[in-house]
Amino acid sequence: MGDLFVVKTDGLAAGNGVLVTTDRAEAVDAVRSYLSGDAFGDAGRTLVIEEGLSGPELSILAICDGSTAMALAPAQDFKRLGDGDAGPNTGGMGAYSPVPVATEAVVDSLMANAVEPTLAALRGRGIDYRGVLYCGLMFTPDGPRVLEYNVRFGDPETQAVLPRLTSDLGELLACAAGGRLGPEPTFDDGAAVAVVCASEGYPASPRTGDRIAGLDAASDMADVTVFAAGVGADPDGGLVTAGGRVLTVTGSGPTVDDARRRAYEAVAGISWPGMCHRTDVAATPTGD
Numbered sequence: 001m002g003d004l005f006v007v008k009t010d011g012l013a014a015g016n017g018v019l020v021t022t023d024r025a026e027a028v029d030a031v032r033s034y035l036s037g038d039a040f041g042d043a044g045r046t047l048v049i050e051e052g053l054s055g056p057e058l059s060i061l062a063i064c065d066g067s068t069a070m071a072l073a074p075a076q077d078f079k080r081l082g083d084g085d086a087g088p089n090t091g092g093m094g095a096y097s098p099v100p101v102a103t104e105a106v107v108d109s110l111m112a113n114a115v116e117p118t119l120a121a122l123r124g125r126g127i128d129y130r131g132v133l134y135c136g137l138m139f140t141p142d143g144p145r146v147l148e149y150n151v152r153f154g155d156p157e158t159q160a161v162l163p164r165l166t167s168d169l170g171e172l173l174a175c176a177a178g179g180r181l182g183p184e185p186t187f188d189d190g191a192a193v194a195v196v197c198a199s200e201g202y203p204a205s206p207r208t209g210d211r212i213a214g215l216d217a218a219s220d221m222a223d224v225t226v227f228a229a230g231v232g233a234d235p236d237g238g239l240v241t242a243g244g245r246v247l248t249v250t251g252s253g254p255t256v257d258d259a260r261r262r263a264y265e266a267v268a269g270i271s272w273p274g275m276c277h278r279t280d281v282a283a284t285p286t287g288d
């Protein structure tokens with residue numbers, strides 16, 4: 001591959017402020033439109049130049065109580081719109097868990113070398129951070145690097161992680177909020193694969209108002225959970241699309257392949273005009 005250009009807004013852009021391209025002219029145009037405020041308003045007016053990174057990504061959702069943190073099962077996100085990582089960056093088009101490359105030893109090391117020092121630095125600034133710290137990492141040829149932190153759960157990673165949780169989420173969060181983490185969360189030995197179904201035009205200009213068909217039947221399938229995001233009520237009854245990422249359909253099973261099959265069986269029964277989704281989520285789990 002030739003040069004890779006990544007242009008990212010410094011401010012918040014609802015998951016849409018990143019362009020990844022090998023086309024220099026496209027990158028230059030993006031920088032102009034970000035800096036002018038045309039593309040993302042004030043969120044794009046600051047330009048930050050950083051080292052370009054490449055490699056498989058990993059998301060760790062760490063539950064923090066202000067001084068200590070525990071990792072939930074790691075997940076991998078599929079950020080590009082199209083199969084084979086083609087097309088624009090999005091908020092995430094799918095995710096799966098577990099991720100073979102993220103062994104317990106790898107996660108322990110990421111917690112010790114990234115998440116815990118970050119929590120300590122927050123404490124040093126007088127910030128008693130309790131809740132979820134989302135750590136987005138990349139395994140580069142030079143080792144793991146943190147790409148971003150978010151102070152929230154990840155989407156759609158959470159839809160691939162929480163279906164595997166076998167301990168009590170409420171207790172976990174209540175302990176974190178109370179400033180004293182309780183027992184480690186536990187996860188089943190199986191897998192979950194989450195596939196995002198998006199509106200036509202997502203991420204640039206998603207069309208809304210399309211009638212969604214097949215949702216009830218998909219929701220009733222065994223080992224399938226359908227999460228609604230950009231969904232609204234049709235005044236005439238039924239449900240319509242009301243955002244870019246409309247649904248996340250999660251399949252569960254003993255292996256990533258089983259979970260993937262289940263997720264895509266459910267997705268096949270859902271439709272609306274212009275619905276789009278990736279067909280290769282978890283097709284080649286990293287590290288297999």
Ligand code: GLY
Nearest residue numbers: 091092154155156
């Ligand atoms: N899936 C990326 C995020 O939640 O920020």
